[in-house]
Amino acid sequence: MSKLDSKIPEGALEQKWENYKSSVALVNPANKRSLEVIVVGSGLAGSSAASSLAEMGYKVKVFCFQDSPRRAHSIAAQGGINAAKNYQNDGDSTYRLFYDTIKGGDYRSREANVYRLASVSSNIIDQCVASGVPLAREYGGMLSNRSFGGTQVQRTFYAAGQTGQQLLLGAYSGLLRQVGLGNVEMCARHEMLDVVNIDGKCRGIIARDLITGKLERHFGHAVLLCSGGYGNVFYLSTNAMGSNVTAAWKAHKRGAFFGNPCFTQIHPTCIPVSGEHQSKLTLMSESLRNDGRIWVPKKHGDTRKANEITEEERDYYLERRYPAFGNLVPRDVASRAAKERCDAGFGVGASKMAVYLDFKAAIARYGHTQAVKLGVHNPSADELKEFGKQVVEEKYGNLFAMYEQITGENPYELPMRIYPAVHYTMGGLWVDYNLMTTVPGLYALGEANFSDHGANRLGASALMQGLADGYFVIPYTIGAYLSKEISVKAISTDHEAFVAAEKNAQEIIDKLFAIKGTKSVDYFHKRLGKIMWDKCGMARSEKGLKEAIAEIRALRDEFWKDVRVPGTANDFNPELEKAGRVADFIELGELMCIDALNRTESCGGHFREESQTEEGEALRKDDEFAYVAAWENNGNHTYELHKEELKFEAIKIAQRSYK
Amino acid sequence: MSGHMNLTLKIWRQKSDKEKGKLVTYPVQNISPDMSFLEMFDVLNEQLITKGDEPIAFDHDCREGICGMCSMYINGRPHGPKRGVTTCQLHMRSFKDGDTIVVEPWRAAAFPVIKDLTVDRSAFDRVIAKGGFISVNTGNAQDANNIPIPKTDADAAFEAAACIGCGACVATCKNSSAMLFVSAKVSQLALLPQGRVEATARVKNMVAQMDEEGFGNCSNTGACEVECPKGISLENIALMNREFFVANIK
Numbered sequence: 001m002s003k004l005d006s007k008i009p010e011g012a013l014e015q016k017w018e019n020y021k022s023s024v025a026l027v028n029p030a031n032k033r034s035l036e037v038i039v040v041g042s043g044l045a046g047s048s049a050a051s052s053l054a055e056m057g058y059k060v061k062v063f064c065f066q067d068s069p070r071r072a073h074s075i076a077a078q079g080g081i082n083a084a085k086n087y088q089n090d091g092d093s094t095y096r097l098f099y100d101t102i103k104g105g106d107y108r109s110r111e112a113n114v115y116r117l118a119s120v121s122s123n124i125i126d127q128c129v130a131s132g133v134p135l136a137r138e139y140g141g142m143l144s145n146r147s148f149g150g151t152q153v154q155r156t157f158y159a160a161g162q163t164g165q166q167l168l169l170g171a172y173s174g175l176l177r178q179v180g181l182g183n184v185e186m187c188a189r190h191e192m193l194d195v196v197n198i199d200g201k202c203r204g205i206i207a208r209d210l211i212t213g214k215l216e217r218h219f220g221h222a223v224l225l226c227s228g229g230y231g232n233v234f235y236l237s238t239n240a241m242g243s244n245v246t247a248a249w250k251a252h253k254r255g256a257f258f259g260n261p262c263f264t265q266i267h268p269t270c271i272p273v274s275g276e277h278q279s280k281l282t283l284m285s286e287s288l289r290n291d292g293r294i295w296v297p298k299k300h301g302d303t304r305k306a307n308e309i310t311e312e313e314r315d316y317y318l319e320r321r322y323p324a325f326g327n328l329v330p331r332d333v334a335s336r337a338a339k340e341r342c343d344a345g346f347g348v349g350a351s352k353m354a355v356y357l358d359f360k361a362a363i364a365r366y367g368h369t370q371a372v373k374l375g376v377h378n379p380s381a382d383e384l385k386e387f388g389k390q391v392v393e394e395k396y397g398n399l400f401a402m403y404e405q406i407t408g409e410n411p412y413e414l415p416m417r418i419y420p421a422v423h424y425t426m427g428g429l430w431v432d433y434n435l436m437t438t439v440p441g442l443y444a445l446g447e448a449n450f451s452d453h454g455a456n457r458l459g460a461s462a463l464m465q466g467l468a469d470g471y472f473v474i475p476y477t478i479g480a481y482l483s484k485e486i487s488v489k490a491i492s493t494d495h496e497a498f499v500a501a502e503k504n505a506q507e508i509i510d511k512l513f514a515i516k517g518t519k520s521v522d523y524f525h526k527r528l529g530k531i532m533w534d535k536c537g538m539a540r541s542e543k544g545l546k547e548a549i550a551e552i553r554a555l556r557d558e559f560w561k562d563v564r565v566p567g568t569a570n571d572f573n574p575e576l577e578k579a580g581r582v583a584d585f586i587e588l589g590e591l592m593c594i595d596a597l598n599r600t601e602s603c604g605g606h607f608r609e610e611s612q613t614e615e616g617e618a619l620r621k622d623d624e625f626a627y628v629a630a631w632e633n634n635g636n637h638t639y640e641l642h643k644e645e646l647k648f649e650a651i652k653i654a655q656r657s658y659k
Numbered sequence: 660m661s662g663h664m665n666l667t668l669k670i671w672r673q674k675s676d677k678e679k680g681k682l683v684t685y686p687v688q689n690i691s692p693d694m695s696f697l698e699m700f701d702v703l704n705e706q707l708i709t710k711g712d713e714p715i716a717f718d719h720d721c722r723e724g725i726c727g728m729c730s731m732y733i734n735g736r737p738h739g740p741k742r743g744v745t746t747c748q749l750h751m752r753s754f755k756d757g758d759t760i761v762v763e764p765w766r767a768a769a770f771p772v773i774k775d776l777t778v779d780r781s782a783f784d785r786v787i788a789k790g791g792f793i794s795v796n797t798g799n800a801q802d803a804n805n806i807p808i809p810k811t812d813a814d815a816a817f818e819a820a821a822c823i824g825c826g827a828c829v830a831t832c833k834n835s836s837a838m839l840f841v842s843a844k845v846s847q848l849a850l851l852p853q854g855r856v857e858a859t860a861r862v863k864n865m866v867a868q869m870d871e872e873g874f875g876n877c878s879n880t881g882a883c884e885v886e887c888p889k890g891i892s893l894e895n896i897a898l899m900n901r902e903f904f905v906a907n908i909k
Contacts, residue, residue, distance in 0.1 A: 048797070051797070052796075052797040055796045055797060066720055066726075066728060067718060067728060067779070067780055067781070068780065068781065068783065068784050068824065069784070070727070070784075070824055071720055071721075071726045071727060071728050073720070073721060073726070075721065075725050075726050076721045076723055076725050076726065085803075085804075087804060123798075123800070125803045126800035126801065126802055126803045127795075127797060127798075127800045128803075129800070129803040129806070129853070130793065130795045130799065130800035130801070130803075130853055131792070131793050131795050131800075131853075132792070132793045132816075132847065132848050132851055132853055132854050133820075134813050134814075134816040134817040134820050134847065134851065135803075135813075136813070136817075137808055137809075137810045137813040137814075138810065139810050140807065141807025141808050141809055141810065141813075142804050142807060143803055143804055159817055159820075160817065162725065162821065164725075165725055165821070165823075166817070166820060169820060172787075173787065173791055173792035173793070174792060174795075174797075176784060176787045176788040176791065176792060177788070177792040177794065179784075179788045180788035180789055180790075186784070188781065188784070211773055238723075240720040240721040240722070240726060241719060241720055241721075241722055242720050274691075274693040275691055275693055275694070277691060277693075277694045277698045277701070277702065278698070279695070279697070279698050279701055279722060280722045280723075282722075282723045283723075401743070402723065402724060402748065405724075405744055405748045405750065406695075406748070406750070408693075408750070408752060471797050471798075472797075472798075475797065475798075518709075520705055520708045520709065522701070522705065564708060564709075566707075566708055566711070566712070566713050566714060567713050571675075571774075572675075572716055572773055572774045572777065573716075574714075574716055575708065575714060
């Protein structure tokens with residue numbers, strides 16, 4: 001008997017969530033007041049969940065490691081948020097958004113969850129606009145949309161290239177309203193270091209006050225982990241410097257299964273690495289692929305400047321290989337195609353590990369339409385270029401400015417140089433339909449869970465999922481659990497389970513200081529990142545993964561013998577914070593490789609070199625691998641695989657084609 | 660390597676808000692012009708750790724200019740010499756070989772120093788909690804296109820909403836005024852029909868909290884607008900003053 005029960009409601013796909021909402025147990029207002037909920041993380045999922053639950057009457061505590069909940073890395077999302085509004089009258093529907101998401105995820109996500117996500121997507125836009133999020137509008141006053149990868153409709157809502165910022169600040173304002181009303185206690189500059197389970201249920205957390213260094217015990221009837229993804233296991237990624245897996249990993253070590261850890265998304269359009277000093281990578285939004293054309297020189301090893309290479313000498317390889325979707329193929333496909341060209345010796349720039357993203361055609365096209373709009377007859381070539389630049393600037397101005405800031409090159413004049421980089425992790429804590437992990441009372445929302453994106457996430461879907469989970473799913477599903485907890489009084493944090501968990505967290509800190517080694521935390525983090533990128537990155541093989549596992553184990557031993565953590569524990573000490581996070585990343589890295597080794601098929605972002613078609617496309621093996629790999633931590637770095645079979649009832653499973 | 664620089668850094672070191680701080684001089688060598696300012700700090704911290712010294716504490720997170728966490732006062736200017744960028748987006752090509760660079764924390768009574776270059780900006784959150792929102796509970800919203808909003812209003816609201824809450828405006832102001840920060844939120848919500856409903860209470864409550872936190876008054880020098888990495892306009896302050904005036908004669 002499997003330990004995994006996905007708790008998918010009975011009934012037809014379209015009716016499952018409706019039926020669930022109508023029949024799920026409720027908690028009466030008086031009882032809500034005595035039920036306490038802990039939320040870890042204040043991004044889109046955490047902020048929206050915390051404010052919604054507080055509005056409903058629960059007592060909520062929110063934790064974030066940054067100095068303010070407004071800093072959470074959702075803020076950096078650029079391009080947009082999908083919703084099946086069909087405002088553009090281009091044939092969109094809940095079913096199409098559902099279908100695109102399942103297909104985009106390469107048939108490795110759960111139908112019922114994805115359908116629910118698609119069906120609440122419209123409500124998210126309504127909620128955000130009502131709370132004052134200034135999404136882009138047309139002159140008639142209606143909301144504007146744009147296209148994103150992997151779809152053929154315009155369903156992406158946006159706010160210039162700062163959609164994540166605007167949505168997060170909207171959710172943050174709702175959260176701060178509840179803080180002001182006294183319904184939420186906000187604990188900023190706190191980091192969760194363990195979860196506390198009592199009699200098989202999650203009952204709280206251990207957190208460290210990052211300013212005083214003091215460990216604290218916090219009780220909750222339920223705990224929501226909204227702590228984001230683990231892309232920083234690669235050291236270089238588009239994540240914020242502080243983004244980490246510690247909350248999710250500690251939960252995993254306390255019984256929460258980890259789902260599909262090897263499913264990571266390598267985003268095709270990022271600014272390439274410029275040198276050894278590189279600390280992070282910066283994304284250039286996928287929305288740029290609406291207007292930018294990707295190319296490399298046709299000639300092998302061409303060293304000429306971009307402007308010296310004529311149209312005939314350019315290989316627009318995405319348009320060539322995938323005529324139906326062209327530059328708008330999904331991220332995994334675009335990333336692999338860039339790697340293929342660079343590996344074959346057609347890369348550009350000093351490192352030769354980059355391809356061009358070129359806006360020349362778009363600037364010319366927009367120049368003409370803008371001239372017509374402005375009523376300028378017979379515009380000169382310079383005028384046309386200037387008009388075109390103005391339109392491009394309005395759409396992507398902040399991205400172009402950021403590119404110039406980082407590279408010192410003007411992308412209006414020269415094509416951008418881009419290369420894939422780690423961006424998002426589809427894997428995460430395994431959750432059932434209620435978003436509950438395998439530990440009762442412990443939930444995971446947003447990027448921290450594995451649930452909706454399968455093996456590859458489509459653009460503009462992360463913001464959608466974070467807010468869907470927080471605003472529209474957890475407020476219902478948490479009732480199914482808490483309605484049975486109404487008689488449970490708040491448990492004293494003197495309980496032996498709290499004492500033991502705090503002692504455990506303290507021992508890890510003491511151990512880190514006691515090593516007094518010779519190498520910094522970053523030294524180990526960079527080495528881990530290199531192993532992961534080379535052997536568990538865009539292409540994976542049995543040989544490479546086995547080597548990676550051995551190397552990571554050796555690195556783990558070395559870390560615990562030779563890391564140097566300066567300063568003291570009872571102080572603001574960012575190096576100590578990093579050390580704890582990197583220790584967890586090293587363990588996670590091993591599990592990611594184990595998971596990647598187990599999955600001998602290629603699907604989405606997971607490309608096994610042994611499993612490809614003659615044309616080099618990913619080859620899925622549905623007979624063997626149409627399942628979620630949920631890993632149980634049995635201690636001592638041993639992991640046991642549990643499988644949740646994926647059943648496709650509404651969609652006919654097929655090899656993806658974007659040709 | 661060509662173009663690499665040797666620099667002298669004078670950096671504010673302070674163990675906590677209870678202890679006095681001082682500028683300490685650190686030489687750094689072989690700095691690439693392609694590094695960001697914070698990557699140069701990474702290099703310095705790596706050296707300090709290897710030598711057995713305590714690294715310099717500084718706030719940073721996204722390193723792409725949007726989270727608002729980085730906050731260094733560089734050569735007398737918040738976020739350094741370039742207009743329109745945060746410290747994390749400032750690159751070393753803005754400096755030259757042999758330069759001396761002085762780095763201090765934000766200085767304002769409402770932003771006490773936590774350690775070295777790290778300050779406490781929670782006062783901003785407390786101001787927002789007093790009114791920087793629209794009181795709409797989850798699940799109450801009507802269809803998003805039911806309220807048409809003129810593009811010019813939506814764009815103006817967006818420009819005000821682009822504030823990243825870094826506090827450069829406060830740091831640069833001789834009065835440590837938070838008017839640019841507070842007015843950006845007041846304006847954003849005042850410009851939108853959804854936000855008009857609570858406009859009166861909002862501006863009164865937010866301004867009251869701003870004063871309580873110990874931020875100074877505005878004397879219209881405009882330094883905040885010059886130093887704002889996101890180009891938040893001084894017009895927002897004018898709009899807030901109008902909102903505040905109207906609210907108080909109602």
